[in-house]
Amino acid sequence: MSSHAPTSPSSLAPVTVGIVMGSSSDWEVMQHAVTILTEFGIPFEARVVSAHRMPLDMVEYGAQAPRRGMRAIIAGAGGAAHLPGMVAALTSVPVFGVPVPSRYLRGEDSLLSIVQMPKGVPVATFAIGEAGAANAALHVIANLATTDSDLRARLDAFRARQTEAARAMALPITG
Numbered sequence: 001m002s003s004h005a006p007t008s009p010s011s012l013a014p015v016t017v018g019i020v021m022g023s024s025s026d027w028e029v030m031q032h033a034v035t036i037l038t039e040f041g042i043p044f045e046a047r048v049v050s051a052h053r054m055p056l057d058m059v060e061y062g063a064q065a066p067r068r069g070m071r072a073i074i075a076g077a078g079g080a081a082h083l084p085g086m087v088a089a090l091t092s093v094p095v096f097g098v099p100v101p102s103r104y105l106r107g108e109d110s111l112l113s114i115v116q117m118p119k120g121v122p123v124a125t126f127a128i129g130e131a132g133a134a135n136a137a138l139h140v141i142a143n144l145a146t147t148d149s150d151l152r153a154r155l156d157a158f159r160a161r162q163t164e165a166a167r168a169m170a171l172p173i174t175g
């Protein structure tokens with residue numbers, strides 16, 4: 001099943017990857033994870049699950065993740081970004097955290113909130129912003145590809161296209 005639209009907080013449908021974010025204002029960043037998963041045909045859903053405004057929904061989401069067959073959860077949040085760590089506390093499904101740029105501290109607060117998990121409950125933490133969201137999705141795909149040779153081939157082809165694009169880069173100087 002592939003979903004391109006946000007799903008209802010009560011949906012218990014099977015899905016491979018869950019994308020959650022603390023606010024619709026995170027979408028501008030988190031859409032880059034969606035773009036990558038869509039390109040690779042990975043079944044996903046995307047939802048707003050705010051840790052401080054929807055704590056009970058967050059608990060339900062984390063608790064239901066394994067029985068929905070989730071292989072990974074990409075969680076993005078900004079500011080005092082509890083969501084990735086709290087979701088990781090609620091399930092052993094791997095959580096990939098994306099720090100969203102914040103209004104006042106440019107996302108450095110988000111990064112430190114997500115990356116500084118105490119020992120025992122990990123969140124794989126990515127770069128602040130667009131690159132982090134895209135790389136979180138690519139890392140999820142790399143993990144899924146360890147048991148899917150077709151996906152591995154498509155990921156390698158994606159990398160090869162990047163290599164060719166870099167080789168073709170020109171600079172505005174001669175000599």
Ligand code: RP5
Pocket residue numbers: 021022023024025026050051076077078079100
């Ligand atoms: C966090 O607060 C969200 O993840 C978002 O990055 C930030 C601001 O949320 P809004 O005030 O834009 O809804 O919970």
